[in-house]
Amino acid sequence: MIGGIVIFLITILCVLVLGHDMTARNAFPSYALAKKVSLGNIIQRIEAIIAIIWFITIFYKMILHFYGAVLGLAQILNLKDYRPLALPLGMILVALSLVVFPxxxxxxxxxxxxxxxxxxxxxxxxxxxxxxxxxxxxxxxxxxxxx
The missing domain is CATH 1.20.5 (Single alpha-helices involved in coiled-coils or other helix-helix interfaces)
Structure with missing residues (x-):
């Protein structure tokens, strides 16, 4: 629920600051919004902070999905321990990540x-x-x- 509220607020801010046309055309409108932030000479261009937060959240989301996939595969294969599947599935995902969306x-x-x-x-x-x-x-x- 909190995540949905945050996404809603970021979308509203992007539309209000950048306009609907620029928000629709931009692939990453929240990053473009972060470039526009300026509070005097103290806080300017916080896109580096936004990018770091973005990478951390993507990393944790990827870890949770990977853990769910490994655990689910272990249950399908009736294995007591999921850990032997982690390395092979990880190697497959690395190879697929380079091929699927270049x-x-x-x-x-x-x-x-x-x-x-x-x-x-x-x-x-x-x-x-x-x-x-x-x-x-x-x-x-x-x-x-x-x-």
């Missing part, structure tokens, strides 16, 4: 053409299909192995 232009093209069908297929239709199938399945009998 630059922001390609990312923008992918977002405008491929993103919607991809998200609809794997984020909406497939989970909906799994939900419908699970509703029509008969409940399995639980086996008590601790007799």
């Amino acid at each position: 630059d922001t232009v390609y990312s923008g093209i992918w977002n405008s053409t491929t993103w919607l069908p991809y998200v609809l297929t794997y984020g909406f239709f497939l989970p909906l299909l799994l939900l419908i199938v699970s509703l029509f399945q008969k409940p399995k009998k639980k086996i008590n192995i601790f007799k």
Whole structure:
């Protein structure tokens, strides 16, 4: 909830300070907003601080997603310990990070053409299909192995 409020406030500030046209055209409007900050001769151009905060938050978000992926894969493979999967999955992700989006232009093209069908297929239709199938399945009998 706090994150949503912060994003909302930053968006409002960007639109009010930069204007709607500049905010829409800029890839990183909050960074452009940080360049404009000036409080006398004391605080000027705080974009370095914003960039550091941005990198730290991206790093923690990446760590949490990676941990979730490794833990989920360990559960799918019925492994007791997730740690042996961390290095191989990390190496795969490093290789994919260099290949998937080589630059922001390609990312923008992918977002405008491929993103919607991809998200609809794997984020909406497939989970909906799994939900419908699970509703029509008969409940399995639980086996008590601790007799």
